[in-house]
Amino acid sequence: MEKRGTPDDQTMEMISNENAKQYIRSLGVKPKMEMSELIPFNNADAQDLIDRLLDLNPKTRLTIEEAIEHPYLESLHDPDDEPTFEGEIDFSFENDPNLTLDDVKKLILQEISYY
Structure with missing residues (x-):
């Protein structure tokens, strides 16, 4: 939570374990740090990919299919050689x-x- 920030209400509603919710609330409200603060190199695509992969909300987090199509991985992406x-x-x-x-x-x- 210290780096990613406190989950929003929508994300908290997805957590079914009441003990987990209570623990998260006990941490207090934490702001989300920008990836540019966490990643020591200046590559906006890399920062965006990591930010979206570490999204606390599984409904808005990148899927593997979306991740491999991300601009940062463009040079590695080959749809003809990626089993699903x-x-x-x-x-x-x-x-x-x-x-x-x-x-x-x-x-x-x-x-x-x-x-």
Whole structure:
């Protein structure tokens, strides 16, 4: 929150965990720092890409498809050589109350390895 600022009301409404909301509110209102203050080089495209990737609101954050089309990555973007995945990834294991943080990390890495 110190760098990205306090989430706006719309973003806070998306957080379903009341303890998380309460914690965020306990931090007080923090202003969002400009990327130019956080990134030590002067490249507006790089700053814009990072700013949009770190958007706290998942509905307005760049998708991977939008990110690879960003002007900063233009020299790397090749639509003919970029595989896409259109299914859904199953993260239902996250709801198991008996899982430890290490278990979740291992399961996420296992899920990633499938793709």
